[in-house]
Amino acid sequence: MSQLIIQDLKVSIGDKPVVKGLSLTVNQGEVHAIMGPNGTGKSTLAKAIAGHPDYAITGGDVLLDGQSVLAMQPDERARAGLFLAFQYPSEVPGVTIANFVRAALQARLGESADLDATSYYKKLYEKMDLLKIDRKFTSRAVNEGFSGGEKKRCEILQMAMLEPKFSMMDETDSGLDIDALRIVADGVNKLRTGQLGIVLITHYQRLLNYIVPDFVHVMYDGRIVRSGNKDLAVELEARGYAWVKKELAAASA
Template sequence: MTTLKVENLHVSVAGKEILKGLDLIVNTGEIHAIMGPNGTGKSTLSQTIMGHPAYQVTQGNIYIDGQNLAEMSVDARAGLFLAMQYPSEIQGVTNTEFMRAAINARRPEDDQISVMSFIEKLDEKREFLAMTEEMAERYLNEGFSGGEKKRNEILQMMMIQPQIAILDEIDSGLDIDALKVVSRGVNSMRSNEFGALMITHYQRLLDYIVPDFVHVMMDGKIVKTGDANLAKKLEAEGYAGLRDELGLDVHLTDEETNSYFVED
């Protein structure tokens, strides 16, 4: 079992504290969803776990199987995967080249994946996600629509097979058909060797990928945890009802809502 543990995490961006004592444990075999209003630090959490240099950990720790991520370089955080909210376009590197390099980076030098094995696996996963062969040979995300970029992120995840995946708003901008395909890809990964942390605003994603745990973030902390029914309650009552239930007085500033780094 692989465990991602976030312990009393405080994170600042450009001198502004965004995460304010967040605790979370994600094990393989579990699907977690994080919901919350804009500006509460959901994407800040994902970027911090992956080591984005703009996010400064001022207190607390993040561990993967007991290893402190602060002591690991970004490229050494093997077993973690981030499906980004806004995937970058990279000219000159094809999807195929990128994925094969990522797979081999996690394998010993004497056990690199062969070209034939890689192509067979790629064709299987690509067809499962209803992606054309041409998409695999294009430069990474270049000229892709929003839906194609999200589908491509899931293809990468299925090829790389991480222990823990962080899925940052993979449902954003997807029509219902694309949402079903992306969800099918995530559900195909469910096993005792895989865990996921999904960040989303909408209940509709959780209709297709039913989480084991739902966490609600407000003001840089997780304020409530429940099962999939918690998301349905939020859909019906909104966050105002939860604030009243918990006796919270949370008001988001314009800076928290509009900042590029903390927009979620």
């Protein structure tokens, strides 16, 4: 069984510590939601694990199936089985979705083998149908001129095609209306076949009505301050993040 272990992870942006000792273990097939107010380090955690060059890891470790990924380049981490669904995916003008995903799959095969075009397109169309994405999208440039919902579905499509072991989904619900949210959530649920581990980063409980998590963690000031099951998310929604802050203040007083 695959396992992603985040051990006492500390991340800084420039001189500023943002993630301040965070630990979390995600087993294959589990969905962990990380909730928290803005500016608490949720996105930084996801990007740092993916290897973004602007984020310096100053302590702790990230182990994928027992192997540290910290010495790996971003592309190596991805090929090892990590995936980041971006909150704000980049536009890549002139590169079609078909060519982009193809390059990503080819990278996993190496120079020696060529991707079989027929089976590639078969799989791509299957996943597009699954995610209710119009097949015409294959020839559109990645994210260029896409609506918010189209960008998020394009992220899920890539996740479906690349079949990572663990996916960090960064604010996948942000900027989506309820219909778009439902389509994206349906897509993610269809990929919950027990193989994929998911870290779902969100500010709102709303998404968790559609993607029901196995575990919910509350992140505040760079740490996980509370963990529980899906009921924690409901409680959080009802009482607000101020409740967590107040409790923490009381505890440290």
